[in-house]
Amino acid sequence: xxxxEQNSGPLSVPEGAIAxxxxxxxxxxxxxxxxxxxxxxxxxxxxxxIYSNGDKEDGRFTAQLNKASQYVSLLIRDSQPSDSATxxxxxxxxxxxxxxxxxxxxxxxxx
Amino acid sequence: xxxxxxxxxxxxxxxxxEVILRCVPISNHLYFYWYRQILGQKVEFLVSFYNNEIxxxxxxxxxxxxxxxxxxxxxxxxxRSTKLEDSAMYFCASSTEGNTEAFFxxxxxxxxx
Numbered sequence: 001x002x003x004x005e006q007n008s009g010p011l012s013v014p015e016g017a018i019a020x021x022x023x024x025x026x027x028x029x030x031x032x033x034x035x036x037x038x039x040x041x042x043x044x045x046x047x048x049x050i051y052s053n054g055d056k057e058d059g060r061f062t063a064q065l066n067k068a069s070q071y072v073s074l075l076i077r078d079s080q081p082s083d084s085a086t087x088x089x090x091x092x093x094x095x096x097x098x099x100x101x102x103x104x105x106x107x108x109x110x111x
Numbered sequence: 112x113x114x115x116x117x118x119x120x121x122x123x124x125x126x127x128x129e130v131i132l133r134c135v136p137i138s139n140h141l142y143f144y145w146y147r148q149i150l151g152q153k154v155e156f157l158v159s160f161y162n163n164e165i166x167x168x169x170x171x172x173x174x175x176x177x178x179x180x181x182x183x184x185x186x187x188x189x190x191r192s193t194k195l196e197d198s199a200m201y202f203c204a205s206s207t208e209g210n211t212e213a214f215f216x217x218x219x220x221x222x223x224x
Contacts, residue, residue: 034212034213042218043200043202043215043217043218044202046213049211088153098144098156098159100156101153101154104153
């Protein structure tokens with residue numbers, strides 16, 4: 001059974017702070033890792049993906065992957081109230097395989 | 112910007128009835144997916160579709176479910192005899208290759224009464 005775990009939150013950070021979201025996965029063969037943002041009642045929206053160990057930066061977002069520890073994280077710098085949402089970690093195995101989603105972490109950025 | 116579109120946005124159906132949820136994936140995408148999300152729960156994989164056939168399906172995707180690509184643009188999910196527990200948001204997604212990023216449609220909220 002492939003599992004993706006996330007703290008459900010809520011994670012509360014003040015506006016302008018760094019938000020750190022974490023995700024662990026059970027299947028060591030996982031190859032692709034994605035972060036989606038989901039506002040209440042809306043569909044998941046892709047933020048970032050990462051395939052290789054290390055950091056990947058895109059604007060205010062940085063994804064970090066450590067395959068040895070089976071751990072992937074998302075850092076949001078200069079957090080804004082509009083970043084308040086549920087952040088979903090998704091993991092994919094091989095070419096053409098499905099995504100396994102974590103339960104999501106609710107982030108609340110306080111003005 | 113290209114997007115995945117789903118219709119209808121909300122469907123109410125009586126238990127035991129058949130429903131068809133429709134999706135138009137992004138035009139140059141080759142992989143198509145259906146996911147569902149029961150209210151307050153996580154997004155769950157149902158099925159993936161490539162080259163006009165199912166490439167993978169989950170335990171949820173039993174004989175009551177089927178998918179079809181009836182023409183070059185539409186991708187449908189059929190539930191033959193709906194149950195109360197089928198009530199959920201159903202998301203269609205598409206991607207260019209199997210393990211690259213998937214883009215989601217806005218979802219169809221299915222309510223079975």
